[in-house]
Amino acid sequence: MSQTLCNGSGKKQVRVWVDGCFDMVHFGHANLIRQAKLLGDYLIVGVHSDEEITKHKGPPVFNQEERYRMVRAIKWVDEIVEGAPYCTTIETLDKYNCDFVCHGDDISVTADGSDAYQEVKDAGRYREVSRTQGVSTTDIVGRMLLVTKSHHKREGEDLPDKERVHQIQKDASGHSPWTGVSQFLATTKRIVQFSGGREAKPTDKVIYVAGAFDCFHIGHLTFLEKAATYGDYVIVGLHTDTEVNRYCGSNYPIMNLHERVLSVLACRHVDEVVIGAPYTVSRDIMAHFKVNLVIHGNSKVYADSVGGDPYAEPKKQEKFRLIGTESTLNTAGLVQRIIEHRQLYEARNLKKEKKELAVYEATRQDQGFKAV
Numbered sequence: 001m002s003q004t005l006c007n008g009s010g011k012k013q014v015r016v017w018v019d020g021c022f023d024m025v026h027f028g029h030a031n032l033i034r035q036a037k038l039l040g041d042y043l044i045v046g047v048h049s050d051e052e053i054t055k056h057k058g059p060p061v062f063n064q065e066e067r068y069r070m071v072r073a074i075k076w077v078d079e080i081v082e083g084a085p086y087c088t089t090i091e092t093l094d095k096y097n098c099d100f101v102c103h104g105d106d107i108s109v110t111a112d113g114s115d116a117y118q119e120v121k122d123a124g125r126y127r128e129v130s131r132t133q134g135v136s137t138t139d140i141v142g143r144m145l146l147v148t149k150s151h152h153k154r155e156g157e158d159l160p161d162k163e164r165v166h167q168i169q170k171d172a173s174g175h176s177p178w179t180g181v182s183q184f185l186a187t188t189k190r191i192v193q194f195s196g197g198r199e200a201k202p203t204d205k206v207i208y209v210a211g212a213f214d215c216f217h218i219g220h221l222t223f224l225e226k227a228a229t230y231g232d233y234v235i236v237g238l239h240t241d242t243e244v245n246r247y248c249g250s251n252y253p254i255m256n257l258h259e260r261v262l263s264v265l266a267c268r269h270v271d272e273v274v275i276g277a278p279y280t281v282s283r284d285i286m287a288h289f290k291v292n293l294v295i296h297g298n299s300k301v302y303a304d305s306v307g308g309d310p311y312a313e314p315k316k317q318e319k320f321r322l323i324g325t326e327s328t329l330n331t332a333g334l335v336q337r338i339i340e341h342r343q344l345y346e347a348r349n350l351k352k353e354k355k356e357l358a359v360y361e362a363t364r365q366d367q368g369f370k371a372v
């Protein structure tokens, strides 16, 4: 390694490398990044270019500029490397002075079906952390395309028969253990891990924003970046699934409340989240959180369930501001992008799963298991 850096206590700084596509960044990615940061002092995330992803997996939904910005906004990231190579080599680790690479415990296969981390594994410079169960880009796209509402239900709750049959069929159909669909279980431990835990100081100017923040995307990030410049402490009030469904209809929200909490908490511009905020920003909310300014962005403001303005109170207190941002993307627009890419996506996932399954079966055989 070319240079020895020290951490605050004078010991050698441990530098960790993580890489990936980070297409449609979700809280599974954020959790990987969080765990990787815990393994060292400084975390560098290499994000692959559009060209590289297209070659190995198929075209991404988000372009590289969007993906770079989304990863940079995750609060445990110290630095990103744009256009990182798909295969992680010792040369790359040395170039960025990193001790090892950290990856989830799924397999990452290149276009020719080989393990993208073989070289660093052989050199003992590979660490694995648990992949977050129940969330993947494939799963999110599946929810969008299938227009089901099963993601609104928690484990053990009844699903309509049609959706239950669909789930069972999916579970029994020999999917890759990594790319397939499973259920995410939210725990308080995970929420605590994601929370920064910082309290607002009495002198802090408190900003309150409310919304669905469904499938946290570049439009949300652009809005939060700008909203954060109006104060010192940002609170996001997340509406319940029932409320979001009332004003968005169809099968929205795509991500349920607990999933949305984690995605928003992972953003470096957010200090606190209200889990299931009332739709109307009342006098109580303003007083409880000592809110100095309520901000709303580009999107339409829907009336509350009795036809009222949800921002009437902050407007009365002259603590309300509408801000324009340069991004017009909303969750419906995101779903539209995916529908337009649908065939490419299906082909991409089939190919990805086939390669993963081949490696999975080969590993099982190596370990003496007979494939069933």
Ligand code: CTP
Pocket: 019, 020, 021, 022, 023, 028, 029, 031, 032, 102, 103, 104, 105, 106, 130, 131, 132, 133, 134, 135, 136, 137, 138, 178, 179
């Ligand atoms: N990752 C994870 N938990 C998830 C999803 C991803 O820990 N639920 C990790 C992967 O193991 C990898 C990193 O995030 O270390 C980047 O993954 P990426 O290359 O973007 O691919 P996936 O997210 O795995 O792709 P897909 O969701 O389409 O399967």
Ligand code: C5P
Pocket: 209, 210, 211, 212, 213, 214, 218, 219, 220, 223, 295, 296, 297, 298, 299, 300, 324, 325, 327, 328, 329, 330
């Ligand atoms: O639509 P949603 O409720 O998720 O939006 C949350 C907040 O982000 C709202 O204030 C909305 O106006 C803002 N936003 C934005 N620009 C976008 C998407 C959302 O300003 N492209």
